Amino acid sequence: MAKSIYLFLALTLLDFAPLCFSHNSYGGYLYPQFYDRSCPRAQEIVRSVVAKSVAKEARMAASLVRLHFHDCFVKGCDASILLDSTGSLVSEKRSNPNRNSARGFEVIDEIKSALEKECPQTVSCADIMALAARDSTVLVGGPSWVVPLGRRDSKGASLSGSNNNIPAPNNTFQTILTKFKLQGLDIVDLVALSGSHTIGNSRCASFRQRLYNQSGNSQPDFTLDQSYAAQLRARCPRSGGDQNLFFLDFVSPTKFDNSYFKNLLSFKGLLSSDQVLVTKNQASLELVKMYAESNELFFEQFAKSMVKMGNISPLTGSRGEIRKNCRRINA
Ligand code: HEM
DSSP: OHHHHHHHHHHHHHHHHHHHSEEOTTSOEEBTTTTTTTOTTHHHHHHHHHHHHHHHOTHHHHHHHHHHHHHHTTTSSSSGGGOOOOSSOOOGGGSTTTTTTOOOHHHHHHHHHHHHHHSTTTSOHHHHHHHHHHHHHHHTTOOOOOOOBOOBBOSOOOHHHHHHHSOOTTSOHHHHHHHHHTTTOOHHHHHHHHGGGGSOEEEGGGTHHHHHOTTSSSOOOTTSOHHHHHHHHHHSOSSSOTTOEEESSSSSTTSOSTHHHHHHHTTOOSSHHHHHHHHSOHHHHHHHHHHHHOHHHHHHHHHHHHHHHHTSSOBOTTSSBOOSBTTBOOO
C-alpha cells in the first residue's frame, strides 16, 4: 500500500515536472529550490557579492552575463570556463573568444569563497554563474527570472569547444544561427539573447574589419552607419589599438534596455554579428523590430531564453563534482 502511494506521488510529481523543473537529456532535473535545505542563504550571498562588484564597476554586470554564455556553449553549463591551465588541462580562457576578453573570474572566486564558508562543497560554480548572470541583469535594470539549480561542475575543459562553438563576431548569420541550433536554441533565442549587447564593451579588434575591409575588397561595411563608422575609426585605427574599448550600445551602455534593437534599426550595431540580425534574415528582422518596439516583450523573452540557455546539458546527480575552488578540479 505504502509502495503504491509512493508510486502515485512520484508519478504525479513527474506529471508536473515540466511545469516546475527544467529537464535535460540525462534525466537530471534542475529546480529553483535545490539549495533551500542545504544552503538556504546561497542566493542571498551570490546577490550581495554581485551587487558590490557591479556598484564598483557597472561593466562587471555585462562580463558576468557573458561568462555564463561562454560556459554554457562549451560542454554545457558546467563551469568548464573557470578552470585554469595545469600540466594536463588546457584552459578555455586561452580560446579566441575568451583570450584578453572574458572577465569576472575574481568575482566568481569571491562568491565561491563566501559560499564555502557558509556551506562547504555544496554550491556548484556552474550554479554560481547562472545566479550571477541573473543578478547582474537585474542590477542594471533588466528583467528577473527564477533560476533552476542543481548543476554540477566539470572535471575537464575544452579549448576546441570554446573556439568552435561560441559564435565569432565576423561569422555569417547562418553560421551564428547554426551554432545556436547546435545548443538547442532557436532564432528567437538568438535575437533575444543578442540583446545582452545592450550592456558591456567590445575591443576594437572585434569589429575593426567592418571599418576598413569588410569583405576583402578594402571597403567598409556599408550596413554600418557611415558617420558612426567615422567616429569609431578615430579610436580604432587600421592597425594598433586592438584593446581599445567601445560600448556595444552607445545610447545607454550600462542600462539593460531595448536600445540595442533600436540601434540595429538605424544601422548602428557595433559588431557585424549584431547588424546581420536586421540585414540578412527576414524572421530575425521582424523579431528585432518587435523588441525595439516593446521593452516588455524583449524582457519577457530574454528571461525565457536565459533559462533555456542555462539548461544546456548540465551535469546532475553523481556526474561531475562540486569544486572547492572554481579554478581547479578537486584533488
Ligand atoms: C550571437 C552571437 C554572439 C557573438 C558573435 C558575440 C560576440 C561578442 C563579442 C565579439 C564581444 C566583445 C568581446 C571583446 O571584444 O572583448 C561580446 C561582448 C559581450 N557579449 Fe556577446 N556575442 C554573441 C552573443 C552573446 C550572448 C548570447 C550573450 C549573453 C547571453 C552575450 C553577452 C555579451 C556581453 C554582456 C558582452 C559584453 C562583455 C563585457 O563588457 O565584458 N553575447 N560579444
